[in-house]
Amino acid sequence: MSNFFRQYNLFHNPYGFNAKIIIADASIVDKKVISQHLEKSSIEPDQIYYRGVNSEILPLSATNFEFNQKPAKIINTNSYPSKNLTVKYQIFLETKKFTESLYKEKTNNLTSRLQQAIISDINRILAYPENKQVIVYIQDKSHLQDLITQPEETNTEFTENKDYLQIHSNNSEADKQKIKEYENHVKIIFMTASGSRGLSFPKARHILVDIPRFNIEANLMEIIRVIYRGRSEFFENGEKITNDDKDKFLTFYLWEEVIFDDEKEAELSLQEKILNVVNLLLLLKAAIMTTIKGYGNINIGNHRYLIIPIGGKSVSSVGETFSGKMKNLITLLDKEYKINYKSKILLEVSDKLKSLLGKTDFLLKWIDKNPKNNPVSYLNI
Structure with a gap:
């Protein structure tokens, strides 16, 4: 999204467009966590961020900060929809x-x-x-x-x-x-x-x-x-x-x-x-x-802490191989059988596919024969 904004000069557009990138995520409540988690696009696993809290956190707050060398604002509405x-x-x-x-x-x-x-x-x-x-x-x-x-x-x-x-x-x-x-x-x-x-x-x-x-x-x-x-x-x-x-x-x-x-x-x-x-x-x-x-009210050494579980970052593949599709199908069949254990046909289809694919050999090779266009594959190592 940032690349798109840069390509069309939307950050400082001379034609009057006031374009903004809005990211809505209830679990990210701290600007330091936002910078640490989102400024880099590298792959990361699921993790838990924690930070000490020194100042009072208001139920509704807006804080200005810099994100990727651009002005940004974090708006927090810390609440739960109930009387008690x-x-x-x-x-x-x-x-x-x-x-x-x-x-x-x-x-x-x-x-x-x-x-x-x-x-x-x-x-x-x-x-x-x-x-x-x-x-x-x-x-x-x-x-x-x-x-x-x-x-x-x-x-x-x-x-x-x-x-x-x-x-x-x-x-x-x-x-x-x-x-x-x-x-x-x-x-x-x-x-x-x-x-x-x-x-x-x-x-x-x-x-x-x-x-x-x-x-x-x-x-x-x-x-x-x-x-x-x-x-x-x-x-x-x-x-x-x-x-x-x-x-x-x-x-x-x-x-x-x-x-x-x-x-x-x-x-x-x-x-x-x-x-x-x-x-x-x-x-x-x-x-x-x-x-x-806005913070966990658990006093550990007279300090309050932010505890923020965050999902991992990864890049998903656009395409999918035939063998990958078959593996996913077998996994879904097994999961569905656990839910609907009376449907024996699900188990039978899964077992037949496992038996069939177990007797099959898959040959993976590049379509383009030009070595300059072929990336190095771990299959060749």
Whole structure:
């Protein structure tokens, strides 16, 4: 975009055009982080920025600074759309003694307890007539499907698009149309991060979040986005209504397994896991408060900190090889089978493709025979 502005002289245009580049990102709240993250176009992984805060940060502020040797302005609106916000945490720990067959045994005691706790909270919340909707966020799609399956097995009237919506990255265009049609009619919204982007469910005052224990940098950023999914307005009986002036509630669930080799190490293993849980919850709270207040109100040595999880930067390929497309297809088939495990045809197609491609050789070579036009490939090394 900067190159486009330079090419057409839009930064100081003599013909009267007042062109500006506007970047909207709720997670970037500090000018130093903006400069550090965006001034260079080099590839970077997901990461967490942190900085100390010395001055008072206002709910609404505008700060001038220089970006890429050009005048820039950062506008921050630190807030949360509610009258009061109540945050609750539920922690699940399970201790196991290590055995050679531990990882072969498929015991789901901890995840079952977690799912039962979420279902119990959903039923408790919806028992009150003023609670019209509840959002349930689980990043693991297989766990999300297991959670949906439990009430379906005990209640045959619990059906999709009538009682709940299921939102994930594999939703088809037809699914997205149904989501738009029924979003204000269902009571429960089950979602993952990638499927929920751009959506809002203003009837929801309760958001239940299963904290992922993997890829912490990216998932903290997604959690911050998810907790804002219950904002905006909706129509009821011809009247425009909002819940942004009412109390709202966030419930976080975190589970951890404590595995020890012998009884002497059990206590130490438990303490290490508890420390991991505390560290993750501190990061989570500080990241959320940075978005809401402008800084995390956790005093560490009498200092306040900005905790800002940022997604990585990368360059995606325009084209895609046939083998790459087949790999993506197999991955999608396997993921879909985990969600719809009754559809055995998905597993059969995936296995057949793996078997077929396993017997195939792919030869990669350049189309242009002129060596001057051929870049060096790692395949030639």
